[in-house]
Amino acid sequence: xxxxxxxxxxxxxxxxxxxxxxxxxxxxxxxxxxxxxxxxxxxxxxxxxxxxxxxxxxxxxxxxxxxxxxxxxxxxxxxxxxxxxxxxxxxxxxxxxxxxxxxxxxxxxxxxxxxxxxxxxxxxxxxxxxxxxxxxxxxxxxxxxxxxxxxxxxxxxxxxxxxxxxxxxxxxxxxxxxxxxxxxxxxxxxxxxxxxxxxxxxxxxxxxxxxxxxxxxxxxxxxxxxxxxxxxxxxxxxxxxxxxxxxxxxxxxxxxxxxxxxxxxxxxxxxxxxxxxxxxxxxxxxxxxxxxxxxxxxxxxxxxxxxxxxxxxxxxxxxxxxxxxxxxxxxxxxxxxxxxxxxxxxxxxxxxxxxxxxxxxxxxxxxxxxxxxxxxxxxxxxxxxxxxxxxxxxxxxxxxxxxxxxxxxxxxxxxxxxxxxxxxxxxxxxxxxxxxxxxxxxxxxxxxxxxxxxxxxxxxxxxxxxxxxxxxxxxxxxxxxxxxxxxxxxxxxxxxxxxxxxxxxxxxxxxxxxxxxxxxxxxxxxxxxxxxxxxxxxxxxxxxxxxxxxxxxxxxxxxxxxxxxxxxxxxxxxxxxxxxxxxxxxxxxxxxxxxxxxxxxxxxxxxxxxxxxxxxxxxxxxxxxxxxxxxxxxxxxxxxxxxxxxxxxxxxxxxxxxxxxxxxxxxxxxxxxxxxxxxxxxxxxxxxxxxxxxxxxxxxxxxxxxxxxxxxxxxxxxxxxxxxxxxxxxxxxxxxxxxxxxxxxxxxxxxxxxxxxxxxxxxxxxxxxxxxxxxxxxxxxxxxxxxxxxxxxxxxxxxxxxxxxxxxxxxxxxxxxxxxxxxxxxxxxxxxxxxxxxxxxxxxxxxxxxxxxxxxxxxxxxxxxxxxxxxxxxxxxxxxxxxxxxxxxxxxxxxxxxxxxxxxxxxxxxxxxxxxxxxxxxxxxxxxxxxxxxxxxxxxxxxxxxxxxxxxxxxxxxxxxxxxxxxxxxxxxxxxxxxxx
Numbered sequence: 004x005x006x007x008x009x010x011x012x013x014x015x016x017x018x019x020x021x022x023x024x025x026x027x028x029x030x031x032x033x034x035x036x037x038x039x040x041x042x043x044x045x046x047x048x049x050x051x052x053x054x055x056x057x058x059x060x061x062x063x064x065x066x067x068x069x070x071x072x073x074x075x076x077x078x079x080x081x082x083x084x085x086x087x088x089x090x091x092x093x094x095x096x097x098x099x100x101x102x103x104x105x106x107x108x109x110x111x112x113x114x115x116x117x118x119x120x121x122x123x124x125x126x127x128x129x130x131x132x133x134x135x136x137x138x139x140x141x142x143x144x145x146x147x148x149x150x151x152x153x154x155x156x157x158x159x160x161x162x163x164x165x166x167x168x169x170x171x172x173x174x175x176x177x178x179x180x181x182x183x184x185x186x187x188x189x190x191x192x193x194x195x196x197x198x199x200x201x202x203x204x205x206x207x208x209x210x211x212x213x214x215x216x217x218x219x220x221x222x223x224x225x226x227x228x229x230x231x232x233x234x235x236x237x238x239x240x241x242x243x244x245x246x247x248x249x250x251x252x253x254x255x256x257x258x259x260x261x262x263x264x265x266x267x268x269x270x271x272x273x274x275x276x277x278x279x280x281x282x283x284x285x286x287x288x289x290x291x292x293x294x295x296x297x298x299x300x301x302x303x304x305x306x307x308x309x310x311x312x313x314x315x316x317x318x319x320x321x322x323x324x325x326x327x328x329x330x331x332x333x334x335x336x337x338x339x340x341x342x343x344x345x346x347x348x349x350x351x352x353x354x355x356x357x358x359x360x361x362x363x364x365x366x367x368x369x370x371x372x373x374x375x376x377x378x379x380x381x382x383x384x385x386x387x388x389x390x391x392x393x394x395x396x397x398x399x400x401x402x403x404x405x406x407x408x409x410x411x412x413x414x415x416x417x418x419x420x421x422x423x424x425x426x427x428x429x430x431x432x433x434x435x436x437x438x439x440x441x442x443x444x445x446x447x448x449x450x451x452x453x454x455x456x457x458x459x460x461x462x463x464x465x466x467x468x469x470x471x472x473x474x475x476x477x478x479x480x481x482x483x484x485x486x487x488x489x490x491x492x493x494x495x496x497x498x499x500x501x502x503x504x505x506x507x508x509x510x511x512x513x514x515x516x517x518x519x520x521x522x523x524x525x526x527x528x529x530x531x532x533x534x535x536x537x538x539x540x541x542x543x544x545x546x547x548x549x550x551x552x553x554x555x556x557x558x559x560x561x562x563x564x565x566x567x568x569x570x571x572x573x574x575x576x577x578x579x580x581x582x583x584x585x586x587x588x589x590x591x592x593x594x595x596x597x598x599x600x601x602x603x604x605x606x607x608x609x610x611x612x613x614x615x616x617x618x619x620x621x622x623x624x625x626x627x628x629x630x631x632x633x634x635x636x637x638x639x640x641x642x643x644x645x646x647x648x649x650x651x652x653x654x655x656x657x658x659x660x661x662x663x664x665x666x667x668x669x670x671x672x673x674x675x676x677x678x679x680x681x682x683x684x685x686x687x688x689x690x691x692x693x694x695x696x697x698x699x700x701x702x703x704x705x706x707x708x709x710x711x712x713x714x715x716x717x718x719x720x721x722x723x724x725x726x727x728x729x730x731x732x733x734x735x736x737x738x739x740x741x742x743x744x745x746x747x748x749x750x751x752x753x754x755x756x757x758x759x760x761x762x763x764x765x766x767x768x769x770x771x772x773x774x775x776x777x778x779x780x781x782x783x784x785x786x787x788x789x790x791x792x793x794x795x796x797x798x799x800x801x802x803x804x805x806x807x808x809x810x811x812x813x814x815x816x817x818x819x820x821x822x823x824x825x826x827x828x829x830x831x832x833x834x835x836x837x838x839x840x841x842x843x844x845x846x847x848x849x850x851x852x853x854x855x856x857x858x859x860x861x862x863x864x865x866x867x868x869x870x871x872x873x874x875x876x877x878x879x880x881x882x883x884x885x886x887x888x889x890x891x892x893x894x895x896x897x898x899x900x901x902x903x904x905x906x907x908x909x910x911x912x913x914x915x916x917x918x919x920x921x922x923x924x925x926x927x928x929x930x931x932x933x934x935x936x937x938x939x940x941x942x943x944x945x946x947x948x949x950x951x952x953x954x955x956x957x958x959x960x961x962x963x964x965x966x967x968x969x970x971x972x973x974x975x976x977x978x979x980x981x982x983x984x
Contacts, residue, residue: 047087050097051134053191054083060101061139063218064187067103075216075267076109077102080187082220084209090230092199098192102215107943108936109215110182111951116190119159121355122171123198128156130195133177139187146181153178160962200356201298201408205230206287208407209260210278212241217265222284224258231256234287234405241265241282260284272585272929274593275399285405292406293454299356299408300450303373303392306360307381313365317385330386331417331425335437336542338379338429345369358392358413373413375429380415389418393426393449395460399596401446403457414438416449424449426460431498435542440468440495440599444656465633465652468494468601470577474570477610478645482558484524486570486609492546495599496578501546505539516550519575524554524568559680563708564619566680569647573603574677579653586663586670595658595666602633602652609645615683616643622679625672631655631662632669638681645681671718702735703728723756907945919948921970922980925963926956931982938980950976 060081067078080101088094104110120131136148159172182188199205209222226232228251235258237245248259268281289295320333342364358377364370365378376392383390394410401407416424426447427437443462449455471493476486492500504512513532520527531551536544559566574580582597624636633652640646651673658666707727714720730736911918920942924935935951942949952966963981970976 047095047195048097050085050099051191051193053099053135053189054085054097055081055099055101057189060189061187064101064103064139067105067216067218069105072105072216072267074269076106076112077104077215079213079215079217079220081218083223084221085223085225086207087225088205088227088230090203090227092196092202092205094196094199094205096192096194096196098194100188100190102188104182104184104186104188106184107939110184110186111939113182113188114179114951116177116179118175118192118194120173120175120194121169122173124196124200125194126197127173128175130197131173131175132193133175133190134193135189135191136177136179137189138179138182139189140183141185148177148179148181150177153180160959201289201295203230204287204289204294204408206289206405206407206409207285208278208409209284209286210281211245211260211262211284212239212265212268212282213277214268214270216267217262219261219263220265221259221261224286226256226258226288228254228256230288232258232286232288233290234285236285236402236405238283238285238402239280245282245284258286269592271588271591271593271595273596274591275596279399280593285402285407287405287407289406289408292403292448292457295406295408296448296450296454296456297452299392299394299448300452300454302357303377303450304452306358306377307384308360308362309381309385310362310365313362313382314385316365317382321386331383331388331427332437334382334386335379335427335429338375338382339434340432340540340542341368342375342378342429343369344371344375344430344432356394356413372428372430376413376415379427379429383415383417391416391418391449391451393424393447395426395428395442395445395447397442397445400444400459401457403446406457410446410448412442414442414447416447424458431502432540435497435501435545436494439498440601443599462600462656463494465600465602465654468496468578468599469652470496470573470579470601470603472572472576472603472605474572474605474607475609476570478558478567478612478615480612480614482556482560483553484557484568484570484609485553486551488550488552488570488572490548490550490572490576492548495601497546499578501539501542504534504546516548519572520550520552520554520570522575523570523572524552524557526556527552527554527570558615560685560705563684564682565615565685566682567609567645568680569607569609569645571605571607571647571649571677573605573649573651577601577603579603579651582653583666583670586667588663589667591660591663594660595663597653597656597658599656600652600654602650602654605647605649607645607647611640611643611645611683613643614685616640617684619682619684621681622676624676624679627669627672629654629665631658632666634669634673634676636676640681640683645683647681675718702732703730703739904941904945907947911946917948917975918946919950919976920978920980921950921952921973921976922982923952923954923963923966923970924982925954925958926983935980935982 064078064080067080069075072078080103082098082100085097086094087096102113104113116133116136118131118133120127125131133150133154136150136153138146138148140146154175154177156173156175158170159174179188205226207224211217211220211222224232237247237260244265245260245262247261250257250259262282265282268277270277274280316337317334320337321330324330324333356373358364358373359370361374361378361381364374370378373392380390380392393414393416395412395414396410397412412428412430414426414428414430416426419425425437426442428434428439428442431439438460440463443460445460446457447460448457469491471491472488473491474486474488476484478484507515512534513529516532517527517529520529529550529552531549533549535547535549539546554570557568559568578599578601580603582599582601586595618640621638621640625634626636627634631654633650633654636647636649638645638647655662705726706729708725710722710724712720712722728739730739920938922935922938924931939949939951954963954966963983967979967981970979
């Protein structure tokens with residue numbers, strides 16, 4: 004399994020999308036990712052039955068057990084790659100591997116072996132073969148796969164999602180039937196390259212570390228003395244695992260490397276593609292980068308013949324434009340917007356690199372990246388500029404020490420008067436900038452007749468890629484916020500959001516902003532949305548949005564202070580929130596890629612009612628200003644206007660592991676600052692009646708509120724708050740019939756220590772319920788019953804009320820007479836089960852819902868109440884003893900799960916034929932991989948066969964639908980699960 008995507012693809016892909024596809028396929032492929040370079044003629048050795056010592060390999064495989072490698076899905080036991088190249092760059096390659104399968108996940112990774120080839124580099128299946136596939140069972144039996152019967156050759160569909168169709172891009176696949184955990188899989192691949200990409204050179208990139216442990220693997224390169232390897236580099240070495248040797252044999256030189264006992268690599272979120280940071284060997288016969296530059300110049304230049312129509316178009320586009328930059332931008336916009344990104348790639352010389360004739364691209368008005376780059380360069384030349392095609396690597400930078408002709412994108416470059424280059428990527432039709440920010444800090448090579456060195460593209464400052472947010476509004480005395488927010492999308496924010504808005508329907512745009520408003524202010528209602536310009540494809544005009552909305556309860560009043568929730572949209576919108584990626588790891592081994600520098604700048608100004616225009620306390624932010632990050636936030640209150648100013652910038656495109664710790668600390672500060680709320684001091688009551696006359700129209704008033712804080716350390720504290728309220732009206736009773744304490748269980752614990760309800764005559768109206776564990780407060784009042792366990796998942800008991808969000812204490816209406824409960828229950832978490840039952844006092848609830856029965860709850864014996872009511876159990880189950888009331892429902896999740904699975908297994912066995920579940924997973928979302936893996940594990944335990952199909956994240960919808968149709972037509976498949984994260 005040597006997916007071609009493990010190395011940098013030719014410049015046929017659409018920038019970052021192609022790179023993500025390669026990263027996903029590498030993760031699903033093998034640790035020893037073996038690339039093709041160029042190769043050899045003359046009489047060929049035949050290693051169709053293998054090159055390695057079979058007995059030694061199988062002996063080593065017996066040591067590769069799940070106990071020895073508990074974190075591995077499979078183990079590379081032994082492998083050998085043998086390459087022989089000739090002076091003209093042609094070569095042959097044999098690759099043999101023994102791999103021990105340890106788990107079901109490991110088995111799924113090898114149920115299909117694939118080898119990719121492209122015509123004319125290879126002529127067809129005769130130059131790309133899988134010659135041997137066999138399984139060695141744990142008892143020593145050998146099961147050989149009929150390769151001819153199990154193989155198929157098909158057009159590689161991986162680029163179709165990018166509007167690229169290459170009928171000469173093929174993939175050979177062999178299905179491995181009968182593979183099981185515990186087996187040793189042994190296979191042999193053969194490749195012959197008859198037309199090298201870059202003639203008279205040979206180069207390669209060989210990965211010697213990956214997502215499976217390596218016991219031993221060897222690389223042997225047989226080179227002609229007249230063209231030896233001129234550059235050799237072992238990068239990111241795992242100390243002590245690789246040895247090297249060189250031997251001269253007549254007119255040949257044999258280079259050999261051997262890796263032993265290489266631990267597995269553990270991928271991290273948003274890291275560079277593993278093959279670019281793993282231990283890897285780079286080898287090349289190319290003397291320097293200018294040689295590669297001249298090669299691509301010579302490959303492209305014959306296609307630059309222009310026509311009178313092209314000259315006329317240049318004159319039309321630049322008419323009246325004297326400014327150099329404006330003339331360049333006019334030609335850039337024409338190619339970006341008027342030439343569609345689409346192409347059929349059937350080049351004869353260097354597929355993936357060689358552009359079509361620029362006159363054909365101009366006439367057809369479509370092409371892939373190299374075609375559009377070539378056309379732009381040709382038009383710029385007609386306008387008098389020194390313009391050239393350029394190759395760029397979308398992804399981690401190239402190792403400058405070893406020249407390689409492998410890039411995955413093509414752009415255009417104009418030589419500036421000072422000798423620097425102005426880079427342009429006309430691929431994206433909605434681009435406003437010449438070079439998108441995600442192409443900053445990338446390796447690029449300009450193709451010129453004299454040759455250029457490898458360069459690094461500049462990183463544009465974050466200040467040029469901001470989402471600017473301006474909010475104005477007013478707060479009513481009742482706490483209603485009425486506001487308008489204007490968003491100005493700059494740089495990458497314009498490019499990214501404009502493309503999405505242009506594709507969405509108006510209703511989808513409204514839903515997007517409505518969801519953002521509700522995330523900032525729960526319950527917010529969006530009244531109006533305006534996007535500018537009206538023609539979103541008019542990139543000469545900046546992208547802007549205006550939102551009008553309102554929200555209740557933006558003011559939380561209590562005692563002598565009131566807290567205000569400000570509408571800070573910067574936490575929800577802007578590319579800065581996306582590029583940070585996943586930062587859940589405490590520390591990292593590999594860099595965190597952000598790919599672009601960008602930020603959010605937000606300003607809020609709210610007019611306050613006169614009675615709230617005095618600050619009680621304004622929070623203080625914890626500013627950060629470093630070379631990588633900026634964070635500031637400040638609140639103010641002047642002339643009855645509450646203001647906030649927040650700025651967040653990601654100033655780098657990559658965080659090294661030591662810089663990641665600083666990022667985590669900064670994000671913690673940001674999170675703490677955003678939880679802070681400005682406190683206002685309501686105007687003091689006047690008169691001699693204690694303020695009662697002032698509150699005649701109120702429904703309730705706060706008699707007393709005290710708060711005390713105990714600071715434990717720099718990041719944690721304990722708050723104790725006591726509140727006394729007087730209920731004045733029936734509406735006040737309704738409003739205060741619930742106690743709600745919002746909190747986030749991820750970083751907060753909440754405990755209700757005491758609660759009382761006293762009548763106007765001073766008589767207590769509540770009953771305290773004792774608990775088995777004093778840490779688990781649980782009581783009832785005339786208002787209701789509520790409970791929460793801080794050290795377990797959120798738990799709620801709600802009587803005659805809907806289920807509230809997790810983390811909320813609720814006291815809905817209860818029977819007037821007090822009920823006494825004693826609580827004894829497990830605090831174990833066993834999943835998000837919600838069980839509801841309804842009963843009538845004096846009777847027994849009858850649970851007939853199949854969902855409840857599936858959980859093992861016995862019919863007719865759940866609970867009894869004296870009057871009608873609901874009990875809802877969320878994330879847990881308690882045993883409750885009410886005097887005179889019997890409860891017999893006991894839920895053991897592990898036992899019930901095993902019972903259900905056993906029943907399913909019996910049903911499957913009695914079905915009369917095998918049952919099969921097929922899954923289709925698109926993309927490399929880690930959570931989706933875990934989810935789908937769990938489905939396969941559960942299927943296996945229940946006796947259900949399963950098939951796993953993995954597709955790259957940029958797979959076209961038509962490809963997925965074709966696969967679904969194929970599975971639907973397969974009588975052996977009984978169910979299909981499609982996972983599209």
